[in-house]
Structures are given as structure tokens and as C-alpha cells.
Amino acid sequence: MKTRDYLLPYRFKIVGAALLAATAVFGLFVVNLGGVLVSGRVPGLVGRFGIPGLDHGPAYEFVCRQTDLDVTLLVFGFMLGLLLIALSREKIEDECMAVIRAKAFSLALWVSGVVLLLCTLFTYDVVYLNVMIGNLFAFPAIFIAIQRVLVFRFKKQNSHEE
Amino acid sequence: MKNRIRVERAELRMTQQQLAEAVGVSRQTINAIEAGRFVPSTVLALKIARVFGRRVEEIFSLEETD
Known part of the structure; x- marks a missing residue:
């Protein structure tokens, strides 16, 4: 009798650990080298607070803009690594x-x-x-x-x- | 809940590892069940009983405190 457990196969635990290690190394580079290592033009939701002349309309808007992606990659890699480790089966x-x-x-x-x-x-x-x-x-x-x-x-x- | 797994294994000269492989769990899980540290599910209890060719109540029985 099988019941669904929503867990990934064991190999994803190893993938998660590797991703976590790679993200940690990238994080060390970001902290030690300073500045922006990765940037790009990406779509996303941004707040419009504090922008002169934009008193009317929605407080947030979906725009495509050039931005620093270091923190985005760090958070994404760290969280995905943790999730893969936590939600994978044991050997x-x-x-x-x-x-x-x-x-x-x-x-x-x-x-x-x-x-x-x-x-x-x-x-x-x-x-x-x-x-x-x-x-x-x-x-x-x-x-x-x-x-x-x-x-x-x-x-x-x-x-x-x- | 007490059990006769160790006795049944000894009669069949079966190791914990062999029993674990027969029912699809780890050897540590068989060890924990034998020692009374873990109570198996109905499915696992039925599988263990089937390996020994017994009914499940011949392998597992309730204690006074259960």
C-alpha cells in the first residue's frame, strides 16, 4: 500500500548540498569583493513609494529594469538548496x-x-x-x-x- | 507492544539485515522494533509475519500497559 509523501528522490539531497555549498562560495565572493558581481535586466514587482510625481495610481507596478542580482541569486540558491535537502528521501x-x-x-x-x-x-x-x-x-x-x-x-x- | 521477532529470526537463522531486506526497511528499524523502541505500522507488521509464515498476533502481542 503506497501513500504519497511529496518527497523527492535521495539524489536531490546531494544536489541540494552542492547548491548550498556553491551559494556559500558565491556569498563569500560577494562579501569579500564588494560591489555588484552579477546584474541584469529582469522583470519584477517594484514599489513606487518615494518617487516624485507618482502620487497617484497603484503603489506597486510590474516593470522590467536593470538591477543587482547578487542578493537574488544568494537567496534563491540558499533557499532552493535548503528545500532540496529538507524534502528529499533518506538513502x-x-x-x-x-x-x-x-x-x-x-x-x-x-x-x-x-x-x-x-x-x-x-x-x-x-x-x-x-x-x-x-x-x-x-x-x-x-x-x-x-x-x-x-x-x-x-x-x-x-x-x-x- | 512486545514481539517474538528475535526468537523467530533465531529459529530461521536469519540476520536482522536479511529480515530488513525481505520487508524493505533498514536494519536499524528492525533493531528498533525488536527492542520495543518502535511500533511498526500494520502493513509492516503483516509483512514481518508473512516472512516467518505466522499470523501477525503470533509475532506481536499487547502488554499490560498498552
């Missing part, structure tokens, strides 16, 4: 792994939720904006970390044949 995927995944999911939701609640209470202005940006990646990152710890403990606990 041997069985019901024990499904239980561990469910445990890790609820624990990660608890941790990221409590951290966000505390940050909402105790951070303001730009610090809160940084918290929000960090929060984009927090849940999948925390989920992966907890899942790896639980899988490691499970394998260690059950490694010896009795």
Missing part, C-alpha cells in the same frame, strides 16, 4: 524515517515559532527587519539540523545487532 526511506521527519518538523516549528515570538517582543527597527530576513531561512535550516541529529541518534542507538 533507506522507511516508516522510522517518516516518524523522525514528523518529529523534526514539529520540533522545528516550535523552535522557529518561539524564536520569532521572542524577536517580535524584543527587537525593533532595522534589527527586526534583519530578524524577518533571517526568518525566511530559519524553518528549513532548523528542520534539517534537528532531523540530522535525530537520524544520527537513531542510527547510533540501533547500530548493534543483538
